[in-house]
Amino acid sequence: MKVAVLGCGAIGAVVAHALADGEVSGAELVGVVHADATDPPGLPVLDFGSAVDRADLVVECAGQAALAEFGSRVLAAGKDLLVVSAGALADDAIFGRLTGYDAGRVYLSTGAIGGLDLLAAAARAGGLSSVRLTTTKLAGNLVQPWMDQEQIKLLRKTTEPIELLRGPARKVTAAFPKSANVAASVALAVGDWDLVDAAVVADPDAELTSHVLTAEGTAGSYRFEIRNHPSARTPTTSGIVPHAVLRAIRSMTGRAVLPL
């Protein structure tokens, strides 16, 4: 399987180097789409059109805006797309564009969290009555362009955890596009954007990023607590994420053996 990686930052660089080093049997890197000439990745660089032409699978590691702009062009060319920035799918128009093709298939990486398979099963086994996700990250890393100066100052100076936003997954993933894709992953897993109540908490002492996911339903009661070390390169991203992407690619090669 020939793979191109869109975006060569904290996630994409680890994925692309692992593929270039032959770490995934049956998968071969054709190149990365990387616009910053001042920061060469030490890997073959392709423009987006060539990447789509040459790859069987394009792995999006570039952010919600890039997925919204480029994702449908991958699928229209009949190529498969593995999505990391799941929050872009909270926009119904983008969701429609990315799920409307018969040829190329869309796969979602599990990203920074787990438990999605069980919650997806529970949602279809009689339904879920509540799903709640609380994401906690180091306060200073949660500054957003829409925040005013007072809020930014508070984030930088707080000595206590602050809940910055709680609400439906769709709203939270849009407000924190680099930090709350997990809210979208949960909503997509359970098939209901409005059921998932998500929150982002800024903690001045959070050395690890945490995601606490709870759900209640006919099939049972669930609680997952994930505590990830942040990536050194992009601390809003958990260091585990590229490895979740590689696991997904491994399972797509058709050569996967247990354990995945």
Ligand SMILES: NC(=O)C1=CN([C@@H]2O[C@H](COP(=O)(O)OP(=O)(O)OC[C@H]3O[C@@H](n4cnc5c(N)ncnc54)[C@H](OP(=O)(O)O)[C@@H]3O)[C@@H](O)[C@H]2O)C=CC1
């Ligand atoms: N599902 C999940 O659990 C998670 C999802 N994510 C998602 O993954 C995204 C990437 O994370 P991460 O790797 O840490 O981010 P980084 O900022 O480290 O890397 C993203 C890279 O993509 C590049 N890029 C952006 N747009 C394009 C484009 N159109 N073409 C080519 N390159 C592009 C950026 O370049 P430049 O800096 O020049 O813009 C940057 O180099 C996040 O924005 C988030 O949406 C992250 C963590 C967890």
Ligand SMILES: O=C([O-])CC(=O)C(=O)O
């Ligand atoms: O990496 C994480 O822990 C979560 C994250 O940034 C996201 O969901 O966008």
